Amino acid sequence: MRLTVTTWNINSVRLRIDLVLRFLAEHKPDVLCLQETKCPDDAFPLKALRGSGYENVVFAGQKGYNGVAILSRFPLHTRDVMGFCGRADARHISAVLGPEAGQAAGLALHNFYIPAGGDVPDRTLNDKFAHKLDFLQELRAWGGRRPSGPAILVGDLNVAPLEHDVWSHKQLLDVVSHTPIETQALETLRGEAGWIDAARRLMPEPEKIYTWWSYRSPDWNAADKGRRLDHAWVSPDLADTVRAVTVLREARGWERPSDHVPVTLALEL
Incomplete structure (x- = not known):
C-alpha cells in the first residue's frame, strides 16, 4: 500500500481555499496537514473540503493566526490537541488512521506549527523568540514520551536545521530559523525521540532543499533565497x-500563494 501525506502552511485557509482545492484535485494525497489556517473553528471551510473528496477532517483554530487541520481520505480516530507553554493557541493536532486505512491502520499523525520567533534572536529582547525556544524545549520533553508504534510528525517547524537547508549558511547564522540555538534544539529533540528526517534520508546533505521563499523578495524564483522550514x-x-x-x-x-509550498511524503506499507 502506498500512503501519501502532505504538509502545507497555507497562510489562511479561507483566503487560499481555491489553492487547497486545486492541490487536492491535481495531486490527491491521502492526507493533507495544514498549518496557519488563521480561522476560528466555526469559520473553517469544512463543506468545501469535504466536497473535494476528503470527508474526514479534524481541525483546531483561532481567529486571525495559528490554526492546524488534518484532512484524510480515511476515517480519523482519537483526535487530540496539545497546548504548549501554558497557552491554548492552536499549534498542534493529532489523529490516528482508522481500520479502513488497511495497512496504514493505527498510524498516528501529528501536525505541528512551531512559533516563528520574530526577528531578533535574543530571548531577553524578544518575547517571541523566548516563546519559540520554550516551545521547542517542551516539544523535546513530549518527543521523549512519544507512544510506541508507527507515527508521522509533519508541519511548519519554523527551523531550517542543516547547512544546506538555507540559501546561505554563513549569512543566516544570526537570522531567526537558522541560529545555532534553534537548529541544535530541533535536531536534539528529533534525535532523542528517534524521529527520522524523511527528506534528508532520501536527499542527504549537501543537496539543497527549500520549502519557503519570503514574500519580501521581488523575484523569489530568480533569487532562490529559500529555507527548509517544513x-x-x-x-x-x-x-x-x-x-x-x-x-x-x-x-x-x-x-496569491502562500510563502510555503506543499511537501509530500510517500510511504510503501
Missing part, C-alpha cells in the same frame, strides 16, 4: 517504508 519525520519503524519526499516548488508561483 518537515516530515517518521518513527523508526517506518524508516524503511519511505519512498519519496516531494517539494511542489511550482505552488510558490500560483496566484
Whole structure:
C-alpha cells in the first residue's frame, strides 16, 4: 500500500481555499496537514473540503493566526490537541488512521506549527523568540514520551536545521530559523525521540532543499533565497517504508500563494 501525506502552511485557509482545492484535485494525497489556517473553528471551510473528496477532517483554530487541520481520505480516530507553554493557541493536532486505512491502520499523525520567533534572536529582547525556544524545549520533553508504534510528525517547524537547508549558511547564522540555538534544539529533540528526517534520508546533505521563499523578495524564483522550514519525520519503524519526499516548488508561483509550498511524503506499507 502506498500512503501519501502532505504538509502545507497555507497562510489562511479561507483566503487560499481555491489553492487547497486545486492541490487536492491535481495531486490527491491521502492526507493533507495544514498549518496557519488563521480561522476560528466555526469559520473553517469544512463543506468545501469535504466536497473535494476528503470527508474526514479534524481541525483546531483561532481567529486571525495559528490554526492546524488534518484532512484524510480515511476515517480519523482519537483526535487530540496539545497546548504548549501554558497557552491554548492552536499549534498542534493529532489523529490516528482508522481500520479502513488497511495497512496504514493505527498510524498516528501529528501536525505541528512551531512559533516563528520574530526577528531578533535574543530571548531577553524578544518575547517571541523566548516563546519559540520554550516551545521547542517542551516539544523535546513530549518527543521523549512519544507512544510506541508507527507515527508521522509533519508541519511548519519554523527551523531550517542543516547547512544546506538555507540559501546561505554563513549569512543566516544570526537570522531567526537558522541560529545555532534553534537548529541544535530541533535536531536534539528529533534525535532523542528517534524521529527520522524523511527528506534528508532520501536527499542527504549537501543537496539543497527549500520549502519557503519570503514574500519580501521581488523575484523569489530568480533569487532562490529559500529555507527548509517544513518537515516530515517518521518513527523508526517506518524508516524503511519511505519512498519519496516531494517539494511542489511550482505552488510558490500560483496566484496569491502562500510563502510555503506543499511537501509530500510517500510511504510503501
